[in-house]
Amino acid sequence: MKRTSVTLLAFLLILAVGSGISYWVYQKQYGELVAEGRSQLDVARESFTRELNRLFEPGPAVYEAVTDARLSERSEEEARDLFFAIATGPVRRTRQINGIFLGFPDGRFLHVQDLVPSSKSGFAGGLTRRVIDDPDSRPEGRWLQPGDGPGLWAEKQIEAAPYDPRERPWFKAAAVTKHPVWTKPYVFASSGSLGVTYAHSIYREDGTLWGVLGVDLSLASLSLTLLDAANTLTRFDDLVFATDLAGRMLAHPDLVRARPSEREDVEAFLSRYRAEESVESILIDSVKRSGAVRVVDTKEGAYLATKSVLDPNLAMPISIYLAQDMDTILTEADRTLLRNVALLFIAIVAFGTVSFYVVKLGVEVAARVKAEADLVEARDTAEAATRAKSAFLATMSHEIRTPMNGVMSMAELLSVSKLDAEQSSMARVIRQSASALLTIIDDILDFSKIEAGKLDVENVELSLMDCVDGAAEIIAPRAEEKGLSLIVDIQTDLADKRLGDPTRLRQILLNLGGNAVKFTERGEVRIRVRALPTRGADWLRFEISDTGIGLTDEQRGLLFQPFVQADQSTARKFGGTGLGLSICRRLCELMDGRIGVESRIGEGATFWFELPMKVMESGVPKPEFDLSPARVVVVGLDPSEAEVAARYLQAGGVTDLAMRGEVGRDPAPGDLVISGTFAAPEDAERLCRADGKLALYGGREQLATLPSDIQKRVVFRISMPLTRPKLWDAIAVSLGLKRSDEGDGERRPDLAFAPPSAEEARAVSALVLVAEDNQTNQTVIRKMLSRMGYAVEVTPDGLAALDALARGGHGLLLTDINMPEMDGFELARTVRREEADTRLPIIALTADAMSETELECNAAGMDGCLTKPIDSLALGSVLAEYLPQAQNLRRPANTAAETGANTAEKWDREIFDPSSMEEAFGGLNDEAKEFVRSARAVWGTRIEEIAHALANEDRKSARSAAHSLKGAALSVGALRLGRIAGDLQSALDQDDDAMASIMVEILQPTLVEFDETTEKIFAVRGQEA
Structure with missing residues (x-):
């Protein structure tokens, strides 16, 4: 025991003395080598400065x-x-x-x-x-x-x-x-x-x-100059790059060494060096003062770094960064330390077995500590990446939802106007597409939940036909643009009512169908649904086939992985993130199904997935009316479409069915002739002479531009894709069993009321109080509430709203968030503080749909939140819920509201969409036109205020003017101007001066564009009036 102690003590003494000597030698050499490195950097910095001054001479x-x-x-x-x-x-x-x-x-x-x-x-x-x-x-x-x-x-x-x-x-x-x-x-x-x-x-x-x-x-030559100078003045492992004074990367020697394809987008190439954990980004953030030399630690090692700023009188004011790898500087010191350690190790080994085990134990402990440190570092890195992804997805969701709210609102208002059947169908597709897109955005936001296994799927009753046909309707417009046939082929004896998740099923169909259209240049895309009898009655197989470019074996192996595409050229040619197929695979797995692909290069591809979907009702879809008496002739369809159409018609009860590939010289008689769009003028003439009624199948643009003589003969238009409900409705119309929807828009009985007087409403506490500072928004909300039959009182800010509430008689408060004097949050808190037993419902009106805003509204004591532009149906739901005492005061309007112009003028609805004006004023009448003109009269002044404020670096005033312009423009239908003003407001909120400058420059041209468009529209509408 004593010998062991002495041996151990001697071992420790030798270890301590040897380590101390080694450390002292290392520190001495460290200081000398770092001082030499500083001197070399000073010389290199001065040389670089001279070289770069010549570049800008x-x-x-x-x-x-x-x-x-x-x-x-x-x-x-x-x-x-x-x-x-x-x-x-x-x-x-x-x-x-x-x-x-x-x-x-x-x-x-x-x-x-x-x-x-x-x-x-x-x-x-x-x-x-x-x-x-x-x-x-x-x-x-x-x-x-x-x-x-x-x-x-x-x-x-x-x-x-x-x-x-x-x-x-x-x-x-x-x-x-x-x-x-x-x-x-x-x-x-x-x-x-x-x-x-x-x-x-x-x-x-x-x-x-x-x-x-x-x-x-x-600045392309700047990177080359840096490379030439670096090769002359520095060692091969030194780091040299240039930025502007704000830290934006301007030049890097790697740009010269990169492949030509990588140099096509210089800004994208250089942006990689401003990633948060890149060596260059850390050096920029660490070295602030010109001429200073300091040691900077990065994940790739330590660097001795310095910075030089060029004289703006001689050259562009840029910053040059030079850095030397500390490992290179300290090579000699490391070599000496290694030699001393080796000698010390030999001395330790001489002490025998005990020393060996001690050293071995020390090595094992050190390894374990390092492993733990690596695990902690990996955990921190993963958590940081997760936080960054969550922040990105939240921001992306907000940026996409803002324009999508506008799309859905305008599509809703469009459907209220006077439309023919084809236009009504297109309006429905817009709303379905926007709704599907918002759903997909939600799914992307839930991708992290999918990875963590926390995303739940629904298991509710659904209509298989509605899900598949609805997804195909959304895909159809893109297929039409590319001249493709889109075929929906659902096995006709399948039970329709099943258990499943309609949202996830539609998402998978949209993703696979959208990809099929994207990668197919000619031919067809087919969505096929079949039973899987080998796996039981509840299993279905969905196939999406195309005649596109196909896939190699290697490309198939890369599919269904997050953020991966089968070929890097795919992203350049067709776009996309590579995330869709991965989501489809995860969703199939969550629904206890599976997914796969069959393909050969140049022969198209078939993506398939199989899902268990329990049958709820054994019956198959049947038409609303008895179609068996009908005599139907189908001509001019592609063989694939004709085969599917025949099965759908027979499933609907049609027995007298004639199928013809082309229009013959003697058109067959029938109650209904279903024809594809004409291949030649003489086909149209023959069909016009045929007995029976005529239904045309084709693309939306083809059906919308038919000659007038053909339009008179057509009783039903069937837009792609060909589905069972469309075929059955066409036959029902031809037999007189159902009225055609031609010329009918959606009726809105909820917008056909007249309001009571303010005194009548105040007597039963049914008066609606609106707090809104923007005059344009005031008029729109007043008109909308009046057409719904509600009496309204409008105040310009929170303080005025409190004064109005003191007079009593109000049953609901609608308040804007951003107002002078007192904003909506403070108004709600004040009302809640001062109210007695009766609680006043308070609803926020805001253009910000972020969840944080809704939480802040709830925290202030509000009962709900409506986004601008206001959805009339959502507003109606709020009024019905919170103001039931006003329902009996509403009375029918004396005259029917105008639902739109008689003609479908063609202009860009992003420039001016009159739907909100038609909804508020009952049409684009003289009163509505005058309101638009009066609102527009101050926009030029607002734009000047924004430019003047930005020139004087007054961001607060610029943001206030931009917010006012955004609200007023969106309220009257100047969507593009309003969204640009909104983007300007967001840029100012994020201190993004560059983006704000861009937005300001395009405000005035956008206003001119609005003026020119409305002048033409008002002239045409005036003539119609």
Whole structure:
């Protein structure tokens, strides 16, 4: 025991002394090597600064040449010729110069650039001059290229948009200062490369501005310069890159080394280096002061790093970062430490078995500690990735839901207007598509739940036919655009009422069907549903087949994995995230099913999935009426469509059925002739002479553009896809058993009431109080409530609403969230504080559909939340629930509301959608037009307020004006203007100045677009009135 103790003590003493000596030697060498590394970095930093100053020298050099030539004192023609003489050489010879130009205060413009060839326009590219010498009559200017002889330039015909240099950021910035100006990096339209513009004003002797010189400098050469300088000044393992003063990556030697395909999108390539955990991002965040040298720790190791900022008077103000790997700097110290450790190890081994076991135990403990540390690090990394994914999905959901709310609301209002059957069908498809998309967004948000096994599936009664046909209706428009046939083939003897999850079933069908259409250029897509008798009566097999590009064995192996596509070129050509098939697989597994694919390259593919869906009712779908007396002739359908149509008709009870591939010379008689759209004019003539009634099957666009003589003969239009309900309805109409829906829109009896007087409503506490600061929104909500039969009182803010509530008689409070004086949250809290026994229902009106907003409304004491633009059905539900005492006060309106114009004018409904005005005013009448004009009268002032506030860096005022513009525009149907204002508001909330600047620039053109569109619409509607 004593010997063991002595041995152990000696071992520990040798270990301590040896370790101490090794540590002292290591620290001494560490300090010397780090000091040497600092000195080398200082030298390299100064050298890099000189090299990069030379890169930007062409900008100031061209300016000196132009000013030395005294162009401002010469005639217009002499100045133009001399400018081209000075600028042409540098553009031709200097690789970093993309172009040199002169802009004048009167709008004239001179430009020399080396254009990139364009395969679209056939333009050969090359050295080109642009001259805008008459901006009033020819704002696009003239284009000149070298002619046949030396010094000769010939005019070329190049399509170009008008150009005004005075509206460009480089001109505006340089015109107000006598110092050089460097723009923020951006992508040049002429070459597609990333670069900056050097701009410098030129003044006459009398002090007035003569013009602004600009030089476009490509930053592509910056990465090459960094690589050349790095190879000369630093070691192969050193790190060099450049950013702007805000930390945006501008150049990296890796860009030069990258493959050509990777260099096509410079900004995307460089953005990888600003990832949160990249070495470059950590260096940018750690080294703040120019000239400072410090050690920075990263996950890839430690670096000795420094930073240099270029002088803006000599070059573009950018930051250059240099870093040396500490492992390289400390190589000698590590080698000495390793040698000392080896000697120490030999000494320890000499102590025998006891020392060996001690060392072995120490190694095992260290390994276990390291493993635990690795596990902790892996856990932290996984948790960080999960948080980042959740934040991304939440943001994406909000960004997508905002426009989708508009799509669904406008589709709903469209369905109220006067539509023919085909238009009503298209409106239904819009609503179904939007609803399906929102459902898919919810599924993507639940992807993490799927991974964690926490997503539950429903097991409710559903209609198999409705689910499959509904999914096909959503897919059909895209198939029509590509000229594909879409066939729904459901086994006719299958029971329709089953147990399952209709949302998940529809999602899988939409995903697989959408993919089939996406990857098929010609032919057909077929959705087939069959029983699986080998697995029992409750099992069904769904197949989605196409005649598309097909898959190789290797590609099939990559399917059904998250964020993976069968071929990298797929994403470039067809788009998509690679997430859909993975979700389909997980959903099938959750529903106790399975999924797979069968395919050969060039022969199409069949994706299939099998699900257990318990039969609830054994009966199969049957038509509403007895169709057995009908004589039906089917002509002009594709063989696949004709075969399915025959089975569907026979399943509906039709026995007298004739199938013809083409229209014959003597059309067969029948009660109903079902024909595909005509292959030739003579087919139409023959069918018009046929006995019986005519139903046409085809694409929506084909059916909507039929000649008038054909339209008179057609009693029913069957849009793709061909389904049992459509065929059966066509026969019922032909037999007179059912009325055609031609010309009928959805009736809205809930919008056909007149309100009581305010005194009548106040007497029974049925008066609706609205707190809304935006006058446009006030008018819309007032009109909508009036047409629903409710008396309303409107106040401009929370304080006024409190005063109104003090007078009594109110049964419901609708309040905006953002208002002056007192916002909606404070108003709700005040009401709850001051109310006595009777609780007043409070509903929020907000444009923000985020769950956080709804939670904040609940916390303030509100009873619910409605999103803008207001859904009239949702509003009606709220009124029926919270204001039952007002129902008996509503009385029918004296006249029927106008449901829309008699003509379907064609314009972009994103620019102006009159649905909300028609709903609020009963039509786009003179009162509605005047309301739109009065609302629009202040929008120009709002846009000016936004621009002025941003110029003065007053984000609060700019956000307030943007919020006001958004609400007013959306309320009258200026959807595009309202959404741009909303995007501007979001950019200001996120301190994204670059995006805010972009949004401000397009506000005024969007307003002009709105003015031009409404002027034409009002003129047409005025004539109809």
